[in-house]
Amino acid sequence: MYTLFFSPGACSLASHIALIEAGLSFELKRLKFAENEQRSPDFLKVNPKGRVPALVTDQGTLSESPAILTFIAQMAPEKKLVPADPFGLARVQAFNSFIASTVHVNHAHGRRASRWADEPGSIEDMKRKVPATMRDCFQLIEADLQDGSWVMGGEFTIADIYLFVMETWLAGDGVDINEFPKVKAHFERMSARASVQKALADEAAA
Numbered sequence: 001m002y003t004l005f006f007s008p009g010a011c012s013l014a015s016h017i018a019l020i021e022a023g024l025s026f027e028l029k030r031l032k033f034a035e036n037e038q039r040s041p042d043f044l045k046v047n048p049k050g051r052v053p054a055l056v057t058d059q060g061t062l063s064e065s066p067a068i069l070t071f072i073a074q075m076a077p078e079k080k081l082v083p084a085d086p087f088g089l090a091r092v093q094a095f096n097s098f099i100a101s102t103v104h105v106n107h108a109h110g111r112r113a114s115r116w117a118d119e120p121g122s123i124e125d126m127k128r129k130v131p132a133t134m135r136d137c138f139q140l141i142e143a144d145l146q147d148g149s150w151v152m153g154g155e156f157t158i159a160d161i162y163l164f165v166m167e168t169w170l171a172g173d174g175v176d177i178n179e180f181p182k183v184k185a186h187f188e189r190m191s192a193r194a195s196v197q198k199a200l201a202d203e204a205a206a
Contacts, residue, residue, distance in 0.1 A: 002026040003056040005046065006205045007033050012053035014165045015068045017202065018158055020195040022076035030206045066096040069158040079157050086192060088152065095151055095159045098137075103166050106133040107173055129171075131174035138170070138180050145182040164190040 004019060004026055006012035010033075019026045021202040031037040031052060037048045047063050055062045055071070062068050070093070073081035082088050108115070111142035113123040141163070145151065150168055151159040167187040170177050177184045 002179065003029055004029055004057075004204065005029045005052050005054040006206075007031045007038070007052050008206070011065050011162075011165055013057060013074065013168075013203065014065055014158075014162045015053040015201060016199040017161045017164070017193075017195050018069050018081065020071050020198055021081060021161070022079050024072065024076060028058070028202065030203075064100070065162060066093065066100050069162060071097065072157050080155065081154065083152065083157065091152060091156050092159045096162050099166060100114050103134070103137045106130060107138060107166070107169050108188055109133070110173060132195040133199050134170065134173045134175050138175065138183055142180040142182050147182060148186075150186070160186070160190060164196065201202060 002019065002024060004012065004015055006016055006028060007030065016028070031043060037043060038052065043054075044050055044062055046056065049063055050062065053063070053065060053068055053070045057071075061070055072083065073079070082092050098109060099102070107130065109126040117123050117126065146153060148155045151163055164187065167177065169187040177187060
């Protein structure tokens with residue numbers, strides 16, 4: 001049994017969906033960001049970074065979405081959530097690394113710019129830049145997506161799950177998903193999956 005610490009609307013949604021896709025047993029523990037529970041002494045014992053997701057396993061706690069997603073996939077190899085060949089796996093890792101290191105960071109500049117700057121003018125400048133930087137990222141993603149396919153082509157993987165979470169953030173970042181027809185089609189395919197619908201319903205009810 002795994003324990004996933006999450007907050008609704010956060011990137012922990014990807015780990016939640018992956019756990020359902022993998023068919024693994026887990027329990028959810030919600031952190032209320034509005035009450036700063038991610039900085040509570042109890043949670044900092046779980047994840048000193050004070051962030052979600054955090055996945056508690058019998059071997060220890062994992063943090064960082066790319067690592068957790070890969071772990072989940074490897075714990076359920078029969079679900080084929082990552083390619084079996086090394087090059088295919090590396091492609092998934094490259095995509096998820098781009099999401100974590102660039103797309104997510106661009107998004108965070110609009111909400112947590114104080115991580116990187118102290119001057120009010122600098123913070124506001126970062127916020128203003130978010131629509132442009134997110135649009136740049138999704139132009140690259142749009143160019144790589146194939147019509148009627150998943151991120152890696154014909155095979156559904158953890159990359160699709162991670163991308164879906166970024167797609168849910170676009171409107172709030174001032175980017176119209178309709179600018180990217182392939183991305184929009186991917187978002188609609190993901191939204192129709194039972195795992196996504198269950199994860200969203202469970203988080204709304206938590």
